[in-house]
Amino acid sequence: MAMGNLLIANRGEIAVRIVRAARELGIRTTQVYSQADADSLAVKLADGSVEIGPPAAAKSYLNIEAILSAARETGADAVHPGYGFLAENADFADAVESAGLTFVGPRGATIRLLGDKVAAREAAAKAGVPTVPGSPGRIDDPAAAHELAKGIGFPVLIKATAGGGGRGIRVANDQAEFDRLAPQASAEAKSAFGDGGIYIEKLIEKARHIEIQILGDGERAVHFFERECSLQRRRQKVWEEAPAVTLPGDIRRKLCAAAVSLARSVNYRGAGTLEFLYDDATKEFYFLEMNTRIQVEHPVTEFITGVDLVREMIRIAQGEPLRLRQEDIHLNGHAIECRINAEDPANGFMPAPGAIEALMVPGGPGVRFDTLLYPGCTVPPFYDSLLGKLIVWDDSRESALRRLAGALEELEISGLKTTKSLHQALAVDEDVRAANFHTRFLEQWLERNPLS
Amino acid sequence: MANKQVLSPVPGTFYRKPAPDQPPYKEEGDQVAAGEAIGLVEVMKSFHEIKTDFSGTVAKFLVDNEDPVMAGQPLVEIDG
Numbered sequence A: 001m002a003m004g005n006l007l008i009a010n011r012g013e014i015a016v017r018i019v020r021a022a023r024e025l026g027i028r029t030t031q032v033y034s035q036a037d038a039d040s041l042a043v044k045l046a047d048g049s050v051e052i053g054p055p056a057a058a059k060s061y062l063n064i065e066a067i068l069s070a071a072r073e074t075g076a077d078a079v080h081p082g083y084g085f086l087a088e089n090a091d092f093a094d095a096v097e098s099a100g101l102t103f104v105g106p107r108g109a110t111i112r113l114l115g116d117k118v119a120a121r122e123a124a125a126k127a128g129v130p131t132v133p134g135s136p137g138r139i140d141d142p143a144a145a146h147e148l149a150k151g152i153g154f155p156v157l158i159k160a161t162a163g164g165g166g167r168g169i170r171v172a173n174d175q176a177e178f179d180r181l182a183p184q185a186s187a188e189a190k191s192a193f194g195d196g197g198i199y200i201e202k203l204i205e206k207a208r209h210i211e212i213q214i215l216g217d218g219e220r221a222v223h224f225f226e227r228e229c230s231l232q233r234r235r236q237k238v239w240e241e242a243p244a245v246t247l248p249g250d251i252r253r254k255l256c257a258a259a260v261s262l263a264r265s266v267n268y269r270g271a272g273t274l275e276f277l278y279d280d281a282t283k284e285f286y287f288l289e290m291n292t293r294i295q296v297e298h299p300v301t302e303f304i305t306g307v308d309l310v311r312e313m314i315r316i317a318q319g320e321p322l323r324l325r326q327e328d329i330h331l332n333g334h335a336i337e338c339r340i341n342a343e344d345p346a347n348g349f350m351p352a353p354g355a356i357e358a359l360m361v362p363g364g365p366g367v368r369f370d371t372l373l374y375p376g377c378t379v380p381p382f383y384d385s386l387l388g389k390l391i392v393w394d395d396s397r398e399s400a401l402r403r404l405a406g407a408l409e410e411l412e413i414s415g416l417k418t419t420k421s422l423h424q425a426l427a428v429d430e431d432v433r434a435a436n437f438h439t440r441f442l443e444q445w446l447e448r449n450p451l452s
Numbered sequence B: 001m002a003n004k005q006v007l008s009p010v011p012g013t014f015y016r017k018p019a020p021d022q023p024p025y026k027e028e029g030d031q032v033a034a035g036e037a038i039g040l041v042e043v044m045k046s047f048h049e050i051k052t053d054f055s056g057t058v059a060k061f062l063v064d065n066e067d068p069v070m071a072g073q074p075l076v077e078i079d080g
Helices: A012-024 A041-045 A064-074 A090-098 A108-115 A117-126 A142-152 A175-193 A249-265 A298-305 A309-317 A397-410 A420-427 A441-448
Strands: A005-008 A028-034 A048-053 A078-080 A156-160 A170-172 A198-202 A207-217 A221-233 A236-242 A269-279 A284-291 A334-341 A358-360 A367-371 A386-394 A412-414 B003-007 B012-015 B037-043 B046-051 B056-061 B074-079
Touching: A005 A012, A005 A064, A012 A028, A012 A041, A012 A309, A012 A367, A012 A386, A028 A041, A028 A064, A048 A064, A064 A090, A090 A108, A108 A117, A117 A198, A117 A249, A117 A284, A142 A175, A142 A198, A156 A175, A170 A175, A175 A198, A207 A249, A207 A309, A221 A249, A221 A298, A221 A441, A236 A298, A236 A420, A249 A269, A249 A284, A269 A309, A298 A309, A298 A334, A298 A367, A298 A386, A334 A397, A334 A420, A386 A397, A397 A420, B037 B074
Parallel strands: A005 A028, A005 A078, A028 A048
Antiparallel strands: A156 A170, A156 A198, A207 A221, A207 A269, A221 A236, A236 A334, A269 A284, A334 A386, A358 A412, A367 A386, B003 B074, B012 B037, B037 B046, B056 B074
């Protein structure tokens, strides 16, 4: 069913991205906004806009009733949740569909299944996708947990079944530490998430973060190759690439096949990403979780495949079958994305909201800057610190790195502190140039290379 | 006796409690010591405890729980 009016239940650069994609498909857009975002770029670019509440996200972008009432008021017939906020809230997806609107994403039941870490692991195992060695499901019996940890071998991670985003995770280096931390983790999970369920996983010490982009239409699913997002700080991605240059071809084929197999097994509908850990030393990969939404770093995949993922996910939500067969999707060249955040790298990455005085955006072939910024705009303190994503493409990684250095040099944002200098230092670092990194590389690198 | 004000060093959202299910750091009328926390400001999803530089009695909160604040805005008056 063709959409007439798409409501965007998000803000920032992803809202701008969705407005553009919808416009190109001939769909009208309605942007919801909090009192802090009345002058935002997405509001300016959308066809219509509705205020949904005060600055605090809990009272605006997370307020399901306010968003549904904005949809009714404006005659929207579909809702795009973007990423973050309500994007992976199964109750929101259900509420949108119960209100007779189209949700641009998977069914609520799929989000619920894949959002439960233990259920997702079980679904992966059933689809023949390897998971990190660990407990087969949630563990409630301390004696059984003790035995399981011993069998897996230390160090192990103790995670909360209901946790996410790095929250509720503990590392146990030996049996004594495990016996002390496991009850603590369960008690904390009970208080933080209302569910004391825990599970345990082997800690893979030097792993790369590799993820596979997929699209499904509820019947068929295809992959768009991998992204590597090993450069992270506090479990937040900072720099992403596609493809993962050090990944052997046979491993790439296996990973992509595993991702498609899991997506098919749950009749996945929409855009999704399967995250894996990859161990260079053993060439083993392990499924971590599936994100049931578009991701921040989707543009690197768009650059190497030439496919507009946001447009395709809207088409799928309209009920169109996948337009692409796997053999139509080719990997070409190399893309790198740097997240430009309003943070001060010289001061412990202290958040730095404020007013933008001047803005110079880099250009030229293979350069893209997805941003919420315009000269004179104000970056409010109430939301995450992402200002924009600088993405470059070139025919090889080496030339993409050179193009990136030039684009970073051209990029000028004045009025507040940004993480541009971090990316400039990384772009010329020998290890980064050799793609010699793992998920804990950046934090160790920052200790050795304090930024001034 | 002069009232002294504790200012927010950053813009963001002010919270009276360390976590939603915990009691407030301080109530009006409570004693505070220099270096003690009186609230929390969330800026761009990161949380900063706001500590007072002076001792005394909490005279008045100038900002409600969960209200937006600007950098430099007075949060609480301490009667020292």
